[in-house]
Amino acid sequence: MIVRTRFAPSPTGRPHIGSIWLALFSYIWAKQNNGQFILRIDDTDQERLVAESEQEIKDVLLWFGINYDAYYKQSERLEIYHKHCLDLISSGNAYYCFCSKDRLDSLRAIQQNNHQPTKYDRYCLALADTEISSKLNSGVSKVVRLKIPDDQTTTVMDIVRGEIVFKNNLLDDSVLLKSDGYPTYHLASIVDDHLMEITHVIRAEEWLSSAPKHIILYRAFNWEVPKLAHLPLILGTDRSKLSKRHGAVAALDFRDLGYLKDAFINFLVLLGWNPKNNQEIFSLDQLIKEFSFEKMNKSGAIFDINKLDWFNHYYIQRLSIDELLQESLPFITKAKLPATDLEFVKRILTVIKDRLRKLSEFQSLANFFFALPDYEKELLPWKAMPLPRVKDRLQIILELFANVSEEEFTSQNLERLIKNLISEKSFEVGETCWPLRVALTGVKNSPGPFDVAWVLGKPETLTRIKIAIQKLS
RNA sequence: GGCCUUGUCGUCUAGCCUGGUCUAGGACAUCGCCCCUUCAAGGCGGUAACACGGGUUCGAAUCCCGUCAGGGCCA
Numbered sequence: 001m002i003v004r005t006r007f008a009p010s011p012t013g014r015p016h017i018g019s020i021w022l023a024l025f026s027y028i029w030a031k032q033n034n035g036q037f038i039l040r041i042d043d044t045d046q047e048r049l050v051a052e053s054e055q056e057i058k059d060v061l062l063w064f065g066i067n068y069d070a071y072y073k074q075s076e077r078l079e080i081y082h083k084h085c086l087d088l089i090s091s092g093n094a095y096y097c098f099c100s101k102d103r104l105d106s107l108r109a110i111q112q113n114n115h116q117p118t119k120y121d122r123y124c125l126a127l128a129d130t131e132i133s134s135k136l137n138s139g140v141s142k143v144v145r146l147k148i149p150d151d152q153t154t155t156v157m158d159i160v161r162g163e164i165v166f167k168n169n170l171l172d173d174s175v176l177l178k179s180d181g182y183p184t185y186h187l188a189s190i191v192d193d194h195l196m197e198i199t200h201v202i203r204a205e206e207w208l209s210s211a212p213k214h215i216i217l218y219r220a221f222n223w224e225v226p227k228l229a230h231l232p233l234i235l236g237t238d239r240s241k242l243s244k245r246h247g248a249v250a251a252l253d254f255r256d257l258g259y260l261k262d263a264f265i266n267f268l269v270l271l272g273w274n275p276k277n278n279q280e281i282f283s284l285d286q287l288i289k290e291f292s293f294e295k296m297n298k299s300g301a302i303f304d305i306n307k308l309d310w311f312n313h314y315y316i317q318r319l320s321i322d323e324l325l326q327e328s329l330p331f332i333t334k335a336k337l338p339a340t341d342l343e344f345v346k347r348i349l350t351v352i353k354d355r356l357r358k359l360s361e362f363q364s365l366a367n368f369f370f371a372l373p374d375y376e377k378e379l380l381p382w383k384a385m386p387l388p389r390v391k392d393r394l395q396i397i398l399e400l401f402a403n404v405s406e407e408e409f410t411s412q413n414l415e416r417l418i419k420n421l422i423s424e425k426s427f428e429v430g431e432t433c434w435p436l437r438v439a440l441t442g443v444k445n446s447p448g449p450f451d452v453a454w455v456l457g458k459p460e461t462l463t464r465i466k467i468a469i470q471k472l473s
Numbered sequence: 474g475g476c477c478u479u480g481u482c483g484u485c486u487a488g489c490c491u492g493g494u495c496u497a498g499g500a501c502a503u504c505g506c507c508c509c510u511u512c513a514a515g516g517c518g519g520u521a522a523c524a525c526g527g528g529u530u531c532g533a534a535u536c537c538c539g540u541c542a543g544g545g546c547c548a
Contacts, residue, residue: 108548111548112474112548115474115475116475117474117475117476117547117548118474118475118547118548119547119548161478164477164478166476166477167476170475170476170547171476172547204545205477205478205479205544205545205546206545206546207545207546208477208478208545208546209476209477209478209545209546209547210546210547211477230478232478232479232544233544233545235544237484239543239544240543240544240545241544241545267485270485270486270500271485272485274485274486274487276486276487276488277487277499278487278498278499278500280485280499280500280501297485297486298478298479299478299479299480299543299544300479300543300544300545301484301485301486302484302485303484304483304484304485304501304502306484306501306502307484307485307500307501307502308501309501310500310501310502311501313514317514352513353514354513354514354515355512355513355514365513382510382511428510429509429510430509430510430511431510432510433510433511434510434511435510436510437510437511438510438511441511443511443512444511444512445511445512445513446511446512446513447511447512447513448510448511449510
């Protein structure tokens with residue numbers, strides 16, 4: 001039997017980290033078994049529908065390079081759910097319920113007061129057939145409820161958690177079909193998972209408590225129960241389920257912040273899965289080879305952006321300059337920097353690469369290459385160095401650099417030149433290098449002066465030194 | 474409140490099944506030092522955890538019981 005997994009997000013907002021994290025494992029498991037991965041849009045909650053949501057779900061998958069073998073949308077399958085719901089009613093596993101919201105509310109209030117479990121009291125289960133058909137004909141608002149069997153217990157077999165036993169008398173007769181004609185998650189996902197031949201349902205732990213109802217549904221239909229894997233939740237720093245109030249949780253935000261997809265995937269997967277050795281760096285392909293549910297953790301992991309940054313820095317360092325350029329281009333465009341000369345940009349990337357943690361940092365790390373900031377002349381001296389001496393040093397360097405040909409204007413050459421100068425004249429290193437660096441960058445922190453000079457090229461380097469000298473005059 | 478579930482450094486985790494090799498290993502973060510013209514990067518080193526209480530055992534992070542704490546779902 002071919003393994004089929006599905007990613008079944010509800011398009012109720014921007015797809016977030018926890019959701020895509022689940023998708024990753026579903027995909028990995030399917031691919032490990034040469035199986036199929038299905039995208040299903042679970043859009044049966046019409047009230048919470050967000051229009052752009054579906055496209056963004058696809059965009060995240062696209063970013064990750066995850067292809068899906070089939071695509072479904074639940075709102076286009078309403079008839080299927082209705083038909084199966086009717087089947088359930090005729091087999092006695094489900095029933096119509098016409099109870100008003102008021103009655104349900106007061107029922108709940110009474111139960112709560114008596115410290116009883118709050119669940120539907122099956123009032124409508126006792127309705128006579130004639131009564132049911134007359135209510136049906138009269139068009140009063142109705143739902144369909146699952147009839148939980150009176151068995152003692154229902155056992156959920158979970159791949160990562162083992163056997164979990166639930167007492168049936170504590171289970172509520174959940175609504176299967178809502179009054180607006182849309183199915184609930186319980187009905188729609190069970191019908192679809194069966195019809196789509198899903199072999200492994202990989203979903204979040206929050207569904208664990210409704211798992212027994214799902215098993216009861218499969219049995220009511222006389223269908224085989226797929227393998228269930230309830231994965232732990234991704235947590236915010238306060239250990240509660242990650243949500244919008246924890247800040248940036250939309251998966252695509254991380255793309256836009258300049259995280260590499262490989263770094264992001266690597267980081268994400270290690271939240272909850274671990275190879276049980278010290279290896280931390282994994283490509284998607286390696287993950288597909290090495291993943292196993294036995295190595296899945298049962299407890300929720302806190303999303304720690306520090307570690308993500310570290311992974312991203314690691315992956316950036318391993319990119320060639322050409323690859324880095326390709327990845328950086330969107331961010332350079334967004335920063336509105338006049339980066340028309342790609343060779344120039346590549347030089348910049350060469351010298352700032354090791355301090356790049358996120359691609360979006362290009363802007364703050366590199367803007368002085370494009371335009372010299374207007375800095376105060378007080379920034380030029382090294383420590384308590386007198387201004388005339390600063391000017392003197394820059395003058396000497398200017399003459400020295402002016403004599404270097406354009407093709408010899410490299411970082412190494414310039415460094416050698418300055419180091420020679422320093423030892424010949426017994427200058428202090430700081431008093432020579434710092435003013436040069438400030439003259440070229442105009443900022444407090446930057447790459448070294450020789451790297452910057454090489455990036456800038458001879459004419460611009462000389463120009464900037466002259467500007468500094470002018471400031472000191 | 475009921476049901477379910479989880480519990481090793483601040484964080485991600487290894488070890489737990491198959492007790493001793495654990496004075497609990499790795500990584501991120503943090504701190505210190507080195508390098509050094511700045512900031513990074515890099516190198517080296519440090520601080521830091523078995524939730525608690527019983528029990529079983531010669532011996533428990535590992536097995537059993539209880540407690541506590543966190544989380545999820547329903548309300």
